Amino acid sequence: MPKILVTRRVIEDGINLLLSKGYDVEINPHNRPLTREELLEKIKDKDAVITQLVDRVDKEFFEAGKNVKIVANYAVGYDNIDLEEATKRGIYITNTPNVLNNATAELAWTLLFSVARKVIVADRFMRTGQYKGWDPLLFLGKEITGKTLGVIGMGRIGFTFAKMSKGFNMRVLYYDLYRNETAEKEIPAEFVDLDTLLKESDFISIHVPLTSQTRHLISEKELKLMKKSAILINTSRGPVVDEKALVKALKEGWIYGAGLDVYEREPEFEPELSQLENVVMLPHIGSATEEARRGMSILCAENIIDFFEGRIPRTLVNKEVLNKR
Numbered sequence: 001m002p003k004i005l006v007t008r009r010v011i012e013d014g015i016n017l018l019l020s021k022g023y024d025v026e027i028n029p030h031n032r033p034l035t036r037e038e039l040l041e042k043i044k045d046k047d048a049v050i051t052q053l054v055d056r057v058d059k060e061f062f063e064a065g066k067n068v069k070i071v072a073n074y075a076v077g078y079d080n081i082d083l084e085e086a087t088k089r090g091i092y093i094t095n096t097p098n099v100l101n102n103a104t105a106e107l108a109w110t111l112l113f114s115v116a117r118k119v120i121v122a123d124r125f126m127r128t129g130q131y132k133g134w135d136p137l138l139f140l141g142k143e144i145t146g147k148t149l150g151v152i153g154m155g156r157i158g159f160t161f162a163k164m165s166k167g168f169n170m171r172v173l174y175y176d177l178y179r180n181e182t183a184e185k186e187i188p189a190e191f192v193d194l195d196t197l198l199k200e201s202d203f204i205s206i207h208v209p210l211t212s213q214t215r216h217l218i219s220e221k222e223l224k225l226m227k228k229s230a231i232l233i234n235t236s237r238g239p240v241v242d243e244k245a246l247v248k249a250l251k252e253g254w255i256y257g258a259g260l261d262v263y264e265r266e267p268e269f270e271p272e273l274s275q276l277e278n279v280v281m282l283p284h285i286g287s288a289t290e291e292a293r294r295g296m297s298i299l300c301a302e303n304i305i306d307f308f309e310g311r312i313p314r315t316l317v318n319k320e321v322l323n324k325r
């Protein structure tokens with residue numbers, strides 16, 4: 001029976017699926033990530049691993065886990081994995097698309113509203129006993145209805161996010177490497193180049209994967225193109241935004257505010273961010289709903305079962321590996 005390592009405790013539905021097949025499942029017993037040494041030790045005798053986005057899956061990992069045939073990443077993003085190395089070795093890599101579209105899109109809206117209406121600072125104001133009575137000028141924010149929304153990356157999550165704007169009667173612009181005709185028809189979203197999106201949008205939300213092309217996609221030049229009244233939301237990967245440049249932009253008023261769920265060097269972040277009132281910061285919880293995390297757990301298990309029962313894993317990332325068999 002296949003031996004599976006789960007590098008961090010997850011919602012148990014997927015684990016139960018693996019157990020129902022009689023697989024031998026070992027789960028990290030700690031309430032923390034495995035250290036590198038623990039991880040490399042534990043994968044020695046495993047056939048499959050369910051990894052987290054904090055686990056680096058690279059040459060060293062594959063050298064240690066000589067029997068590992070499939071890595072099911074408990075995330076839609078897989079920038080923690082050296083895909084080329086995996087493919088070269090004939091190792092299958094899967095991710096968890098779609099099941100977290102709503103969760104992540106909803107969190108991007110949560111951040112957008114929180115920044116636009118200063119929800120977090122207003123809450124802090126209440127808790128610290130500063131509310132002395134109705135004030136017509138207290139916490140003036142921005143309306144979303146009728147404004148221009150810029151979506152960077154019109155993939156599954158970007159599309160879900162953009163679709164949710166329908167009730168707010170917005171003009172929707174998007175930029176991506178690829179045209180998304182469904183989004184153009186259904187939302188309708190208008191395809192523009194990045195500079196146009198940055199110049200014309202009131203709210204900008206990032207939904208691209210982290211790749212060599214998207215690292216620091218938003219840095220000083222891009223932040224300067226944005227409206228002084230603009231709000232930037234990032235629920236994708238931290239390194240897509242140059243965090244030092246963002247701090248400067250927020251401090252010097254190049255833009256109005258930002259909502260962040262991800263950071264360049266998690267769990268670290270630019271210390272000055274926490275001094276700024278015009279930024280809302282969350283601890284990478286984009287997919288943290290019961291629904292999404294259950295879906296992710298089940299999908300990881302299904303991919304592994306697909307593999308060991310001789311089917312193509314349903315959300316295989318490195319399809320080139322199929323030519324390796």
Ligand code: GLV
Pocket residue numbers: 053074075076077078100236286287
């Ligand atoms: C989370 O960040 C994910 O990629 O699923």
Ligand code: GLV
Pocket residue numbers: 076097098154155156157158207208
């Ligand atoms: C992620 O799944 C995306 O396509 O946005």
